Amino acid sequence: MIEIKDIHKSFGDNEVLKGISGKFKPGVTNLIIGGSGSGKTTLLKCMIGLHTPEQGSVLYDGREFTQLNTEERIEIRKEIGMLFQGSALFDSMTVEENIMFPLNMFTDQSRSEKLERVNFCLNRVNLEGKNKLFPAELSGGMKKRVGIARAIAMNPKYLFCDEPNSGLDPKTSIVIDELIKEITEEYNTTTIVVTHDMNSVMGIGDYIMFLHEGKKFWEGSNKEIAKTDIDELNDFVFASRFMKAAKDKL
């Protein structure tokens, strides 16, 4: 489980996060949602240590991440898998080398064992046989799937996904969402997805935290989200014509 307590983060005079707390449980897909500039990516980066919050704490199964030294942080980071918004695949490496990279760095497995793991991960994201392609030869959806394969290569306890659907068509978005949900349930990972895609919210949002102007405005599940009286949340949820039409029908 990951717990955040009273996270504050500013950039100059701009206070982006204004005291956010919450708990993210394992085995369920946790979503952080909100409009552009609401602070969701900043919160994610504070949780994984790419930003240092001015105040508050991040606990990984009780271990206070923000107070750890570099070596102790590295130990926790070995338990983290991350899917970046732009996939962040290493351009100079093939798909196989990308997925094998963390295995090369942190395990003493033989080449055949590592290759077996790479093929398993590729198979898991339905990309078997694409080992020798370079990132430049992949479509956006394939890059995301390779990103997921690399993220799960080390059997992570915690999986973070930063806007996994950005730039993807609706059909591919659903494939990525379902993949994230399946992996979360299969490996009992604590998965946190930052998104503003309502398809994802309604499809895989077991637990949802809604951020607005740097504050937590609401938390609940995808079954509850359409029934709230919070104006800010309704403005966000029913911003699209499709969602508005669906609500009007109900």
Add this chain to the structure above:
Amino acid sequence: MNFTNFGRYILLLKAAFRRPEKMKIYMKAIFQQMDFIGVGSLGLISIISTFIGAVMTLQIAFQLVSDFIPKTIIGSVNRDSSILELSPTISAIVLAGKIGSAISSEIGTMRVTEQIDALEIMGINAPGYLILPKIIAGITMVPMLVIISMVLSISGGYLGGTLSGAVSSAEYIQGITTDFNPYTITVALVKAFVFGFIITSVPAYEGFYVKGGALEVAQASTRAVVVSCISILACDYIVTQLLL
């Protein structure tokens, strides 16, 4: 580079020299960088050094027109100039342009496309993995390139001088072999070592802290070359002052 930048540069170097996660992976990266910096720059350094040597001979011959000065001096002036100054410094400035911009843009692009974040999230020491192999390759390959440059510059001087008739073959060879002080080679190699460090570490710093997109990567690349060149010339003066 102001004091804040210098402080960040030192901290980045400290992180880069932390113990590697896996030596085997680092060794592979070091050899790749040696190939890029050393073998990849050999052609350019060879051409530049040969022509500089040839031009130097012609200019020295032009300036030393006197019955009181033996023509053998052309060879010895060319030798000492090539070894002490032209080969290390001109090579370093050329390499700062070629290698420095490549290092800065490579690391800068990795920064803006979140590849460095990905390394850090994996628990990998990103400065160590990305910068240390480049620095090691720089401080080993730049001195080797400088040695090759010295040989080719002196040889270029021979070709330029004899083909133009500015100096005879015998006079030039007598000039380069008379009163040779091997210490000049030591000074040149110390310079090459320092320059190799600057050529790799300064652009790596500029690239590592890029924020923004393609424009900022290009600006960092330009800044890397400018700062490297100025640092090379400043260190050239300091090393010369200290060792000669």
